Amino acid sequence: MTSPKLAVVGHPNKGKSSIVSTLVRQDAVAVSELSGTTTQSQSFSMMVDGKELYQLVDTPGFQRPRQVLEILQAQTQDASQRRQTVQAFLHQYAPDGNHKFKDEAELLEPIVNGAGIVYVVDGSVPYSPEYEAEMTILQWTGQPRMALINPIGGEHYVEQWQAALSQFFSVVRVFNPMTADGDKQRQILSAFAELHEPWRTSLEQAQQLLAFHLNDLQRQGGQMIAEALQQMAQYQSKLPIVSEHVDSAAKYGLRHQYEAGIRSQEKQMQQHVCELYSHHQLQLENETLEVDYPDLFDRKSWYLFGLDRTKLVGLAASAGAAAGVAIDVGVGGSSLMAGAVAGGVLSGAATLYATLKPERLKLKGMPLGGQQLVAGPIKDISFLFVLFGRAVELLAQVSRKTHADRRVVVVSGLDFSERFNQLSKVDQVKLTRLLQRLHKGLSFEETERLKRYIIDLVAFDKPD
């Protein structure tokens, strides 16, 4: 079964593209404050799980409705011929032809081919008879149609519009594509379903799928942030050092390297969250993330394969024990596992001694260990709260932003404390403990809890 298709039509610059963008959840729909930027009809599909729920056609605005109406009226004898007259008009003035009714042809073609009509008007400007020609033409097509009042600059004339539009359209709704949340979008789908009986089932299913989809996005966004926070909290920058004295320039350089690394990880997380919500072109403005914390630096030894000393000794002891087992087997077990024990102890002890001064460890001149200056992970809880707060605020903003809203998103964790205070005291303590453990890595269960906190915090309304 083909999915419902609706052409979004109206006067130029009344927010048709914005409505399409919000309802198909794609920011690829070009939205411009310049009038007449949409010159060709373009179809956009609302996809969930690879399934097309419905199609919306973004169309150019009416440019010469009175002239078109006069042409149509001149060719029609009675009401029964109106639809055929519109078709004949399109035959005469094809969308790809070179004539002055190109915009009208572009917007009428999908309607004549079966698309429903969504007529868009601006609720902030008064109704005037000039729109009647447009509405009459749409009426002549005989297609199911509804009107959306887009309060671009306010709702001053909404009632006036409702009175006028209800004479031409069976369904009239107010819809602001810049602020419409998921519920509002589903209400519009419900209105679409009222238009045409054959669409009802698929559009009701679309409403359900959209609700599930939005829940999934929130869950996945929470998971994405929970994962990214752990990676950021465990992030380290390292600098090999050769002498006992570490100069401030080295520390300065390493701090910058660490700072750049953390910021890059945060930026990547932000990009992923935006892409998850199909905000591919969203512009973010990050307030600077400071990493100047007292516990930033540590001096550590490093060994082959990045193992620490304990692990290296453990590994060597295991290898020694394994070799000893081979001897035990060779002597038929009469050694009573003494080979394994001796192999383990000897190998472990030798490694313990060899790693006392790691900088001396070399294999064919290649160092196997040494000293290094390590920046991070920062265990300071205030830093972890800053990271967490910024991530939650980003998710809250991106998840609520409609695809028509192209304004820059400012990322800062400044307001996070107000959101955090909406949690119960017990949950505040539990969340703090989780954050304190971030740098060690969380178990699946802990990660799941962190994800739930993120989702709960995002769901809280931001206090004014």
Next chain:
Amino acid sequence: MQTSVSESLSFFYRFGASRALFTWLQFRVFLSDSGWQSRLPEDCRQPGLTVRDTLQNWSDHSAEAELHSLIWVILNIIALLAGSGAMIGALSYSGHEPVNLWLIFGLFAVLPLLLTLFAALGSLLQRSYRSAHSGRVGLVVKVLRLPEQWLPYSRLMVSWSLWQSQSLALLFNVGALAGFFLVALFRDISFGWSSTLIEDTATMVSFFKLFTAPWNMLVSLPADETISATRFFQNQGISVASAGRVWWPTVVMAVLFYGVLPRLLLQQWLAARFRKALSNDISNSGEVERFLNGCQRVTTEAAAAVNEAVAEEQGTKTISVGSKDYCLIGWQNALQNKAVVYQLGLNSWQQDVQWVEETAATVQQPIVIVVDARQTPTGELADCIELMQAQGHSVSVGLLPEVNGDTNSGALRSWQYFVHQHTLEMLKVTELQHD
């Protein structure tokens, strides 16, 4: 379950769990690059594709990282051979004495059981999200020659390596069992037990009863007399040589029940845990959703090109409504019922054309079409202006600001764009004078 989740799971798991991990990590690495959308194969953007087909198209164009099969085969063979070798060695070293049951039970039943329990405990305590710099994962990546870009996803690698290490240990135990049968097939093996401290046979009978309890429904323990008869002393052998043969089913069951089965259970549990972690990652990480969003993204090039057009800022001359220097004509609602000679756009098109051709032709002053800043320019306005220009009139557009005196920047830019397109002058209309 959502369609996209079930389809993506079936795609990633199509060649088993290990391949699923490698394909998934390769997929995540692909998506971690900020410019991944530009590297997306065109096949993935085809409309009407299912989730699975889209992922398949991506997979067809990406160099899929595989576990270095030779290394993996060698590791498996080593585990199998080590198990067989250990068992053959243990069974072969007997000299003139029977094979000591303590040795076989110790090496292939008790020790594997202890190691299995130790591994199970370690697995339980294992934290899922380990540092990307985790040494063990780094080692696994190096030894198996896997891509280093996978290191940030070490939590899955840890889970997978725990599962695989138990698979190798299981192979060791299976190898031991195979080694036993190999030797038993070609040699007569006599088992016995010996002890310096245990004098009482009854103690040994009790011990064996307890030890063989898990399988005594399947294979019964040798009789008390046989247990007693298979005790041997140094350099003496057992009293009834044939009695030693009755132990072999008990030895096999001991290896099976204490060596193989617990290891198999642990391996299966870790496999299930790994699959759960991987499936959870595929379902909840949002990566598939991100990928599909990128594939389904449509570009609006034609419109974007116009959008780029910069409306030129014009020096706006101001005129008052009552000015006698200009002939003011209203467009649609602008200055309705006020000082304009005619209101275009409100009647039929023919009436407007007729007025322009008959009345406007007599106008002497330059014409200013007064428009409301809240309106948007249309083709019909351009047509009216063209008609007047054809009569030799100088026509400008007079912008009437909104009630509060401001003009919405979008509307202003639209009008600027319009006058720029039609090579007109734009004026600002002020000082409203009512009739």
